[in-house]
Amino acid sequence: MQSHSSHKSKRSLIYETVIEHIKAQLINGDLQPGHRLPTVAVMAKGLDVGPASVREAYRILESMGFLEVTQGRGTFVSETLNSSGGVLRHFQLAEQQTLSHLLEARKLLEPGITALAAERATSAEAQAILDAALEMEQLAQKGEDFIEPDVRFHELILLAAHNPIVTKIFTAITDLLLDSRRLSSRIPGATEKAIHFHKLIALAIKEGTSDMAQALMYQHVEDVERDILRARSEGGDKQKT
Numbered sequence: 001m002q003s004h005s006s007h008k009s010k011r012s013l014i015y016e017t018v019i020e021h022i023k024a025q026l027i028n029g030d031l032q033p034g035h036r037l038p039t040v041a042v043m044a045k046g047l048d049v050g051p052a053s054v055r056e057a058y059r060i061l062e063s064m065g066f067l068e069v070t071q072g073r074g075t076f077v078s079e080t081l082n083s084s085g086g087v088l089r090h091f092q093l094a095e096q097q098t099l100s101h102l103l104e105a106r107k108l109l110e111p112g113i114t115a116l117a118a119e120r121a122t123s124a125e126a127q128a129i130l131d132a133a134l135e136m137e138q139l140a141q142k143g144e145d146f147i148e149p150d151v152r153f154h155e156l157i158l159l160a161a162h163n164p165i166v167t168k169i170f171t172a173i174t175d176l177l178l179d180s181r182r183l184s185s186r187i188p189g190a191t192e193k194a195i196h197f198h199k200l201i202a203l204a205i206k207e208g209t210s211d212m213a214q215a216l217m218y219q220h221v222e223d224v225e226r227d228i229l230r231a232r233s234e235g236g237d238k239q240k241t
Contacts, residue, residue: 014049018057021047026066026081037067037075102173102180103225109169110154110221113161115214118205121160126206129156133198140191150181153198160205183228190227197223 025031037043040058044051058075061067068076121129132153139146154177158170170177184190197220204213 014053015056015060018043018047018049018054019061022057022061022066026077031077033077033079033081035077036073037077039074099180099183099228102177103221103228105173106177106180106221107218107225109166110157111214111218113163113166113170114157114201114205114217115210116161116163116166117157118208118210118213120162121205125156125160126202129153129160129205130199130202132156133195133202136198137195140195146191147178147182147185150185150194150198151178153202154181157201157205180224180228183231184224187227187231190224193223193227194220 022031022037031037037058038046040051040054043054047054058067058069062069062075065080066078068078070076117125117129132149135149136146136153139149158167161167184194197216201213201216201220204210204216
């Protein structure tokens, strides 16, 4: 489990590099509406990354409306983008919209999943969830990267719910979930609050108190949402001044 989470974290950082590369080309005008992007293999070689990371970047940018994929022809910059200023604004709006929808989905889904985990987790699963929370705390106190145990904490809760359909749903948004956790970790004070919630949630699961586990997870995600949206709002205000 740990190696899988570590791999996902590393892969996400790489595909973000590809996205930032394309974003810069769009903003500075090197890529214009209608331009064809390099094939996955060519882009991967040029940026010295794996093809999977390029495919993921192309997929995300297509879902955000920046790219259009035509079967048999290739990947093109969307014709709807018409200026560098428009491109930057489009990125800001798309990122905000995606994040807001993601946080909304987390509030709808994760509390219920956590309640199931409290009801169904084996003693070993409950202990693994608590261990992940404690490892996150230890790494954060040392000033080391703690994203891996943070991600693992939530993955273990998902597995402890023992619902394969829910697992498939969350697998589809794994990268977006990682993005929100990494963004939250950069906000002053957010890490300490996340660790506090993680430990309380883990203990509620270990004790089998599903109502408490569900309420705590909702409070945790709501707190994350509040911090991220406030940080985004403050960042936008600074850009205007």
